[in-house]
Amino acid sequence: MPSGHRPTAVVRGALSVLGELLLTFGLVLGLFAAYELWWTDVIADRHEAKAQQELLRTWQAPPDASTPGTGVAPAYDVGGALGILHVPALGRGYSVLVKEGTSTAVLNQGVAGHYTSPPSALPWDASGNFALAAHRDGHGAKFHNIDKIGAGDAIVFETRTEWYVYRVDNTLPKTSKDNVGAITPVPAGSGYTTPGHYITLTSCTPVFTSLYRIVVWGHLTETVPVDQQRTPPAALR
Template identity: 50%
Template structure:
C-alpha cells in the first residue's frame, strides 16, 4: 500500500513558477512605462504653456504695441507744431503718449484703461477705476499706471530695478513731463487702492501735487500682490521740432 504525500503536492501546485513572476514583472514594467510617458507628455505640455505665456505672448504683444506706437507718432507728425490741445480727451485704446524709464529700459506706449484686454497689448494703461488717474496735462493729481510684469509684453518686468531718485518721463504730443522717484513699496495688497489716491498719503505725501504711480504684480510670475513706485513732477519741457528728449533719457 503506497502512501501519497499530499502536503508536498499542495505546495507544488500553489507555488508560482518563474514564468508567473516574469509575467507579473512585465505588467508592472508596462504600467511604469505608461506612467512615465504620461509624465513626460505632461511635462512637455507644461513647458509649451510656459513658452506660450512668457515668450510668445510677449512677441504678439510687442508686435501690436510697435504697430500702435508707430500710428501714434505718425498722427503726431501730421498734427505738426503745436500738437494737441491740453483739454483733449482720448478714447479707450487710443495711445496718449509714451513712458520712458531708463532703469526699466525702452519706451512704453500709454493708453487709457487697465482692463486685461488692454494691458495684454503690451502697453501701460492709466487707471479709470477704482480711482481715476489724472493725466499730467490736466494739472494736479496722480497719474497712476499699470502694466504686466510677465507675459504680454512684460513692460514692467524690471520695476524692481528702479531706485529712489530715478527719472520717469512721460512724453506727450507737445510736452515732456519729467518726474523723479521718491518712494517705493515692494509689496502691498492688490486691493490697496490708497496707493492710487490723488494725494498718495501712503507714500508719505500729504499735499496736492503732480504725481505718477507705477503699479504691477509681484512676486514675479504671480499676481498675489502689487509692487508700487511713486514719482513727483520736477519740471516740464516743450517738445521741439526734432523731439529732442530731455537730458534724463538721452
C-alpha cells in the same frame, strides 16, 4: 510564462504608460511656459512697437484744440493711446505706449495701462495722480525690471505737445493687490501729504506671480514743450 510573473508584467506595463504620460505632460507644460514667457513677449512687443509708431505718425499732423494743457482728452487717440512713457532705469532707450485701462485685454497688448477704475488723473489735469500698470512677465513684460527704479530716477511721459518730467521719491516693494490707496490722488504710503502732480507705476511681485503689487511714486518736476525735432528733455539725455 509562469502565471506568477503576470502581475509583474502588468505593473511594468502600467509604469511604462504612466512614465510616457508624465513625459508628455511635462513637455506640454514646458511648451505652455515657453508660450507664456517668450512667445507672448514676441507678439506683444511687435504689437506695441507698431502701435507706438502709428501714434508718432499721428503727432506729425497739425494739432487741434483738444491737446494736453487744456484739461481735455487729446483728440489724437489711436486705439486708446494716451502717449509714450520713458523710464531710463528700465533700460537705455526704454519706452512703452500708454493706453487707457488696466484690463488683461489692454495690458496683454504689451503696453502700460492708465487706471480708469478706480479713476486716476492725467498729466495735464489740474492736479492728481497719473497711475499706470503693466505686466511683470509675459505679454511684453514692460515693467519686468520695475524693482530697479529708485529714488531720484526720471520718469518722462511724452505727448504730442509736451514732455512731462517726473522724479521718483519713494517705492513700496510689496503690498496687497487690493491696496487701492496706492493710486489715490494723494497716494497712501507715498510720503505725499498734499494734492499735487504725481505719477504711480504698479506691477505684480514677486516675478512670475500675481500675489502682491510693487509700487513706484514720483512727482512732476517740469513740463517741457515739444519742439519741431522732438528733442528729448535733459532727463532723457
